[in-house]
Amino acid sequence: MLPPLLFFLLFKYYPMLNAVLAFKDYNVIKGIWGSPWVGLKNFKLFFDNPIFWSLLKNTLLLSGYLLLAGFPVPILLALMLNEVRGGRFKRIVQLVSFAPYFISTVVMVSIIMLFLAPRLGFANLALNALGMESVNFLGEPGYFRSIYVWSDIWQTAGYTAVIYLAALAGIDPTLYEAAKVDGASRFQKIRHVDLPGIMPTIVIVLILNVGNVMALGFEKVYLLQNPLNIVNSEIIATYVYSIGLLNANYSFATAVGLFNSFVNLILLVLVNSLAKRFSSSSIW
């Protein structure tokens, strides 16, 4: 039991201590603890910087879009799969829709780039075949969010649907019997038996999703980013990376990161207490 505890102390809790860097002016020679305190200077610097608002806007718009579009899809998928009784068709759909989950972020972005390439990409070949002009999808900032969100749905909907399918399988069969006796149509059955049955699961997944609003996946955004679409694709996480690791501005980047973690924590607590009030399910 000791090695794992050491792991958590060293790689999870020690960094939290190190985060005091945000309140200091980091000096390589003096080290983290020897560097002078500067109070909230780094935070002030960040909030006064015009980029703060654009980062916040980009982060929230992207994750808001992802939440709105991405949240219902797996639920619908699971409800539909649940209507299909057994059989090979159901198994195949499940198997195939789950598969993209195993594709790595790098490969996912590679596929996106090959499909949307300005000259030879599949999307533009198709547009040309229909007699339309080519579009430089990844160079247009306006397309960035849609590309991110819909590729994400393509990749994860089948995986998330499995969670809902499990919840659907746990619904008391006598409820279906009762619905049948009452002459409910398939649609009514979904509305009055399925949906209420998986509501606790929906709420929990929602909480987890909202809790991740600020912790948007750095990896994919960073890989999809290019100088042309950066006005919409620079989010807090990618900014921390470029300021901190590429420009070695440690203190400032730590402050930005810390701000992000805090907003995230507050959001999570907020959503959880809301869920507790309006339904019986919460994550703690």
Place this chain on the structure above:
Amino acid sequence: MATASASKKIRESAGDRFFLAAVYTILSLVLLVVLYPLVYILSSSISSPAAVTSGRVWLWPVNLSFKGFEALFRTPEVMTGYGNSLIYTVAGTIISVALTVMIAYPLSRKSLFGRGPLMMFVTFTMIFSGGLIPTYMVVKELGLIDSRWALLIPNAIWVWQVIIARSFFQSSIPDELLEASEIDGCSDLRFMRSVVLPLSKPILAVLVLMYAVGQWNAYFDALIYLKTANLFPLQLVLRSIIIQNNSAGGLMDAMKMVERQQLAEQLKYSLIVVATLPVLIIYPFVQRYFVQGMLVGSVKG
């Protein structure tokens, strides 16, 4: 079973039949949308480079050719990357699974002193973290920058896996079993080896698979911690060739310009296939375990 479905068919109203038909249609569309890009990439990787670059591949391979793969095997970066990824996956999975079991099993025992606070200690890291830079500084202080260990240790335990494993141990290895063994004079280590591990094969399979896929697909840690190209995993090589469009150096000097460009384009499809196929081939056989793992995890413990 057969009679039940037959009687259901009779009761099915016109509206229901229409509804079901719509469901089947939409699901078929979903199937198509998910499957098409995958088939397209596979087909492109085994078509002739000329056919790929002139956009003649739509669904099936055109002018079957394995030039892309041949070129791949002659590219040293790719082969080194492949080897590295294998090392990271095997070593990383062993370390991760061992550490996860070491923390998850004690947490599943009610007799553990300070169990509640310990669980908090572990799960809190899920919702709050020091951030990228502070973590980077720790790794740097430990002298792990630019070493293989940087990819194996700092992210070795995923809290989610600990939770899944703990729920499994809790539900399938009852405390009574431990008591019985203790009465028989069985030591804790012996109990672990001859009772717990044999009973835990399903959860071990889940852990191994999840960590292995995670390691194989990871690139972020390599991006920030590694500097020497010889240590790069495949994903990082992939990123450099496909996303940053650095054509694999020195491999095609002898060829004519046009042919070279065509091949460079097709190489990308072959690379994607090579990097993804191992996982996608194994996946249908182990899907059962994945689903199982997720189900265990969704049981609140």
